[in-house]
Amino acid sequence: MFTTPVALVRLSYLVDSIYADVCSRHGVSVPQAQLMCVLKDQPRGMSEISAMLRLDKSSVTGLVERAERRGYLSRAMSPTDRRAITVSLTPAGKQLTDTFYGQVSQRLTDLAAHLPAADRDQLTRIATLLVLNEDVPDVFGLPTS
C-alpha cells in the first residue's frame, strides 16, 4: 500500500488523465472545459470565474475570449452593476458541456466500478467529506439526470 500522499497524487493524476482525454476527443483544452463546467448550471461574472478556477482575472479574459470566439459562450452586461459582465453558455456550448460532462462521469463511474461496491461507496463518501471540509469550489457542476 502506498503512503497517503503518494496515493492521492497518483489518483489525481489518473483522474486528470481521464478528464484530459475526454477534452481532447472534443477538441477542447482542459482550461476551456473547466470554464464551461463552471458555467454549466448557471451564468457567472468574470471575478467569480477567476476565484473558482484560481486564475488571475486577466487570464480569465483570454480564456473567455477564446471560448466566445468558438461560439461556446457569450458575454452580457450585468443589469445591476455597469462594471460587470455575465458569462453564459450558448446552446452549442451547453450541448458540448453536457456531452463532455456525461462522458467524464461515465469514465469515472467505470473506474470506480472495478472496486468492490463497499469500497466504491467509502471512496465517494470520504472524498466528499474532504471536499466539503476544504471548501473546494464547485468546478464540476451537478449531474443532469
Add this chain to the structure above:
Amino acid sequence: MFTTPVALVRLSYLVDSIYADVCSRHGVSVPQAQLMCVLKDQPRGMSEISAMLRLDKSSVTGLVERAERRGYLSRAMSPTDRRAITVSLTPAGKQLTDTFYGQVSQRLTDLAAHLPAADRDQLTRIATLLVLNEDVPDVFGLPTS
C-alpha cells in the same frame, strides 16, 4: 454526499491546487515539478519521461531544456544507445525536489489528518487499489525517509 464522479473531480482539483501552491512557493511550474518528481529516484530517457508524463516527445525536449537552463537537471549520452540521452537531477535539482516533495507530502498528510483515522486508512487503501488497477505511472516517486 456527491456522486462518485463529482467527488473524484473535486478531490483531484483539491490535490492539484495544493501541488500547484507548493510549486509556486518554489518558483517552479507544475510541469517542471512533475518532471523533477519523475526523476527523483532515478535517471530516465526522454521517451520514458514522455510516456510517464503523457506528453509528446517534442514537448519534453522543451521542458527538459528549460529545467536544464535553470540548473536542475543535466543530460548525458546513453552508454548503450547512441541515439538516446539520460536525464538526471543535479544536486541542486535533487535538493529542490526533495524539499518540494516533502512539503507536498506534508500538506496532503495534513489534509487527510482531518479525517477519522479509519477513513484516512480506507482512503489510502482504496486510492492505492485504483492506482495499481489502472497502471498509473509513478509520477510521484517514493518517500525518502
Add this chain to the structure above:
DNA sequence: TATTGTTATACTCTATAACTATA
C-alpha cells in the same frame, strides 16, 4: 523499418503591471 530525439511553427495558457470605468 522502427526508434530516439530535435527543430520549426503556431497556438493556448498564465501572471504581472498598468489602465479604464463604475461602485
Add this chain to the structure above:
DNA sequence: TATAGTTATAGAGTATAACAATA
C-alpha cells in the same frame, strides 16, 4: 478607495509535422 474587467507584454507549455541519426 475598492471592485470589475481589459490590454499589453513576455514567457511557459503543448502538439503537429518534418527531420537526422542510430538500432
